[in-house]
Amino acid sequence: AQKITQTQPGMFVQEKEAVTLDCTYDTSDPSYGLFWYKQPSSGEMIFLIYQGSYDQQNATEGRYSLNFQKARKSANLVISASQLGDSAMYFCAMRGAFTGKLIFGQGTTLQVKP
Amino acid sequence: DVKVTQSSRYLVKRTGEKVFLECVQDMDHENMFWYRQDPGLGLRLIYFSYDVKMKEKGDIPEGYSVSREKKERFSLILESASTNQTSMYLCASSRDSTYEQYFGPGTRLTVT
Numbered sequence: 261a262q263k264i265t266q267t268q269p270g271m272f273v274q275e276k277e278a279v280t281l282d283c284t285y286d287t288s289d290p291s292y293g294l295f296w297y298k299q300p301s302s303g304e305m306i307f308l309i310y311q312g313s314y315d316q317q318n319a320t321e322g323r324y325s326l327n328f329q330k331a332r333k334s335a336n337l338v339i340s341a342s343q344l345g346d347s348a349m350y351f352c353a354m355r356g357a358f359t360g361k362l363i364f365g366q367g368t369t370l371q372v373k374p
Numbered sequence: 375d376v377k378v379t380q381s382s383r384y385l386v387k388r389t390g391e392k393v394f395l396e397c398v399q400d401m402d403h404e405n406m407f408w409y410r411q412d413p414g415l416g417l418r419l420i421y422f423s424y425d426v427k428m429k430e431k432g433d434i435p436e437g438y439s440v441s442r443e444k445k446e447r448f449s450l451i452l453e454s455a456s457t458n459q460t461s462m463y464l465c466a467s468s469r470d471s472t473y474e475q476y477f478g479p480g481t482r483l484t485v486t
Contacts, residue, residue, distance in 0.1 A: 264416075295474060305417075305464060305477035351416060360405045360424075360471030361432065364416040 262287045266365035273342045281337040283352030293355040294335040300348045342372045378478035386484045393452040397465030406448035411462040455485045
């Protein structure tokens with residue numbers, strides 16, 4: 261069975277500092293995709309970044325990067341130069357090889373302090 | 375920009391009522407999904423659809439049904455609402471199974 265685990269229910273970071281949100285996964289699929297979504301207090305889920313299991317390089321999108329360590333089955337999100345607008349809940353998700361279904365972690369609430 | 379809209383942001387219903395949650399996407403996406411979100415549990419998939427008139431059960435389909443008569447519209451139906459169905463309901467769509475999902479704003483349903 262596929263599983264996503266986010267062990268940090270809540271985190272604080274100082275504005276302009278970098279922060280890492282942890283995500284570990286478990287799957288037996290030969291290929292899979294890993295996603296990070298941001299959910300502000302407004303409720304809408306915003307897609308941030310994607311990493312394919314066969315991608316050789318870690319994904320980056322602006323201030324977001326995904327630290328993908330396949331052997332350790334981890335896909336941590338790194339946010340550089342945190343901004344107040346980064347305060348939100350962040351979800352890690354995984355898609356298996358043969359379906360479009362996403363399995364989500366429990367989420368991490370990030371608060372950026374001024 | 376992809377737009378996914380949901381019929382209501384907030385909804386209050388009584389136990390036993392039949393409830394319809396509507397979702398519409400404007401990007402001709404093949405796949406559509408319904409999730410519910412509860413604190414500490416993340417998002418859990420209720421139903422999804424790969425094409426018109428096709429539906430597949432997700433992880434927690436009990437107490438729900440869906441309808442997809444047109445490509446752009448995916449409806450979630452609570453046949454007889456119960457208090458344990460009080461939750462945030464999120465609809466999503468994607469071009470196909472390899473692409474990211476785009477989410478609607480969510481419907482916060484309260485069943486009293």
